[in-house]
């Protein structure tokens with residue numbers, strides 16, 4: 001996508017310290033995360049799937065195959081957590097078969113914020129949001145979508161971290177296990193420079209000030225807790241840490 005369209009309030013001078021982002025276009029990964037705890041298997045976001053989304057997308061519908069490569073089947077997943085209701089995060093909730101549409105993860109409860117459904121629920125029958133009718137409404141109809149608010153425990157190890165702004169109910173996840181922490185950031189940040197420039201809110205952020213405040217809160221927490229960053233949109237695999245260089249934060253990717 002075009003960098004100046006996506007980050008429409010940043011100038012070329014703003015990008016100067018980030019040589020990886022000097023080109024006029026930005027490529028973005030669309031990643032999901034699978035968390036396997038002692039008792040539970042949680043999938044975070046379901047990608048773009050086969051949706052007709054008019055995006056320049058090099059590969060499609062790899063999620064179920066990648067889950068299989070990790071040693072899991074769709075029926076093993078007991079919770080599908082959706083960070084928010086944009087199309088690149090919900091696209092494999094449902095799958096079409098010869099017998100019709102079915103939840104891709106048949107044994108899962110799906111979880112999303114109440115605040116996102118309050119907004120996106122009113123758009124189900126509008127054309128640009130046709131994906132909601134295909135990928136979200138059937139979950140409501142089947143009563144397998146849980147609408148949550150605030151900080152709640154998804155499992156013993158996973159707590160929701162509300163980071164509103166990108167969407168009204170955008171929610172990141174904080175994972176604590178054996179003394180270590182990780183944060184699945186969702187779209188509270190789209191590119192690594194935003195870890196350093198928390199005030200950069202891109203065009204799709206519905207409330208840019210709120211998004212910037214959430215991003216700052218989240219990055220402060222990540223730094224304080226020495227948490228691992230996990231991002232679906234950062235260059236794959238999307239993991240990294242924050243270090244301080246000359247009093248500035250810096251994102252260091254882990255390959």
Ligand SMILES: [Zn+2]
Nearest residue numbers: 086088089187
């Ligand atoms: Zn996204």
